[in-house]
Amino acid sequence: MSDLIFAATCDLAGKVRGKAFPAAQLDKRLQRGVGWTPTNVQINCFDCIADSPFGALGDLLLIPDQAASVTADFGTRTERFMLGDIVTLEGAPWEFCTRALLNSALSRLEASGGLQLLAAFEHEFQLKGTSALIGEGYGRGGFEEQRGLCEALMAQIEAAGFFPDSIMKEYGANQFEVVIGPEKGGRAADAAVILRELTRSVARAHGEAATFTPIRNPDSVGNGVHIHMSFLHPDGSPATHDPDGPCGMSKLTGAFAAGVLKYLDAILALTAPSAVSYLRLTPHRWSAAFNNLGFRDREAALRVCPVTSKDPASIARQFNIEYRAADAAACPHLALAAVIHAGCQGIEDALAAPVPTQEDLSLLTPDDLRARGFVRLPETLENALDRFMQNKTVTGWFPEPFAEVYRAHKESEIAYVAEMDATARCAAYEGSY
Ligand code: GLU
Ligand code: MG
Numbered sequence: 001m002s003d004l005i006f007a008a009t010c011d012l013a014g015k016v017r018g019k020a021f022p023a024a025q026l027d028k029r030l031q032r033g034v035g036w037t038p039t040n041v042q043i044n045c046f047d048c049i050a051d052s053p054f055g056a057l058g059d060l061l062l063i064p065d066q067a068a069s070v071t072a073d074f075g076t077r078t079e080r081f082m083l084g085d086i087v088t089l090e091g092a093p094w095e096f097c098t099r100a101l102l103n104s105a106l107s108r109l110e111a112s113g114g115l116q117l118l119a120a121f122e123h124e125f126q127l128k129g130t131s132a133l134i135g136e137g138y139g140r141g142g143f144e145e146q147r148g149l150c151e152a153l154m155a156q157i158e159a160a161g162f163f164p165d166s167i168m169k170e171y172g173a174n175q176f177e178v179v180i181g182p183e184k185g186g187r188a189a190d191a192a193v194i195l196r197e198l199t200r201s202v203a204r205a206h207g208e209a210a211t212f213t214p215i216r217n218p219d220s221v222g223n224g225v226h227i228h229m230s231f232l233h234p235d236g237s238p239a240t241h242d243p244d245g246p247c248g249m250s251k252l253t254g255a256f257a258a259g260v261l262k263y264l265d266a267i268l269a270l271t272a273p274s275a276v277s278y279l280r281l282t283p284h285r286w287s288a289a290f291n292n293l294g295f296r297d298r299e300a301a302l303r304v305c306p307v308t309s310k311d312p313a314s315i316a317r318q319f320n321i322e323y324r325a326a327d328a329a330a331c332p333h334l335a336l337a338a339v340i341h342a343g344c345q346g347i348e349d350a351l352a353a354p355v356p357t358q359e360d361l362s363l364l365t366p367d368d369l370r371a372r373g374f375v376r377l378p379e380t381l382e383n384a385l386d387r388f389m390q391n392k393t394v395t396g397w398f399p400e401p402f403a404e405v406y407r408a409h410k411e412s413e414i415a416y417v418a419e420m421d422a423t424a425r426c427a428a429y430e431g432s433y
Contacts, residue, residue, distance in 0.1 A: 008082065102340075123212065149206045
């Protein structure tokens with residue numbers, strides 16, 4: 001039997017796709033990759049192919065990266081995959097390679113703020129099987145029921161080279177939350193992709209099926225992806241915190257946060273990119289419905305997180321802000337790229353730090369909201385996509401053909417679910433994510 005390694009990309013649909021090659025060819029494949037097709041980028045999460053400017057033309061290479069290599073041993077079986085970069089035949093980064101898109105956002109952060117990013121993704125997922133237990137939000141019983149799965153998952157995360165932080169039985173039915181430690185730059189997004197894949201594989205190995213779908217039915221709790229971010233100066237010292245700054249934010253963090261909130265309605269189509277994402281982004285779900293900064297408030301798009309450290313040096317390292325308007329229908333690289341670009345725009349335009357909210361914004365009238373600079377975030381994917389396409393500042397952050405291709409991709413997805421009611425849409429997405 002030949003050992004196979006799956007070379008993979010996480011694409012515009014947030015799906016992990018690729019091709020496998022015999023492990024014995026690894027040295028060659030690290031140089032020459034596997035062949036890849038431009039139109040693959042238009043395969044949506046329902047296996048329909050959206051309008052593609054490439055048609056049947058063109059060739060690309062998907063080059064596996066040894067720094068994002070996973071070998072997951074399941075006793076009777078081993079899964080091996082490596083995330084990779086899509087490049088042209090000449091070796092240049094391809095305009096739709098999500099890792100390349102994130103790299104260019106990270107370069108902008110370095111150029112505009114002199115900053116390096118540290119990020120940690122917090123994921124919620126649900127097991128599709130039924131549990132006889134009820135009342136197990138945060139419960140020990142609910143956790144013990146899946147202790148084996150949780151322990152296996154944390155072990156696989158560690159074996160893949162990441163830092164398992166915590167795992168718990170979340171509030172929702174069969175819902176769990178898993179957190180891994182921060183990683184620098186693009187590795188944080190690689191970690192998020194790897195975590196999702198490992199969760200699905202570990203669940204399968206335990207006779208379960210895991211879903212990261214944004215919401216399983218219109219009345220249920222959502223499965224969020226929360227992206228924690230902090231910054232480092234070039235010498236590695238922390239740059240996020242200033243004890244005298246608003247809510248403890250440094251000037252750069254405040255400007256970054258202001259940029260994220262200013263452009264939030266236009267980047268949502270990239271961070272919460274499914275038709276059902278907007279069932280989750282509604283008030284009182286502890287997700288995000290407005291473009292507000294919360295100070296220790298979980299009902300905010302962006303949150304200043306509490307720190308538990310006591311001494312000033314540790315506080316400065318632990319201090320972070322959390323983007324909560326993302327879900328796992330989004331490719332982590334693309335979501336992070338969009339958030340970073342928005343933050344960079346805030347830094348470059350020297351925006352003033354946002355004033356935090358500590359109240360229920362859904363109680364304000366539209367006039368009051370407007371007067372205070374808040375917008376209700378888009379309530380449908382169609383609307384989010386329009387805001388993205390209409391905001392030339394935002395589309396300008398990406399290579400020239402990106403926005404049009406992304407629009408066509410998402411429109412094909414919208415067309416697929418157009419005739420479905422909300423329940424059927426949830427079921428369709430649950431099948432894919
Ligand atoms: N489930 C919520 C969401 O959709 C998050 C709950 C929490 O604060 O962990 O984002
Ligand atoms: Mg949670």
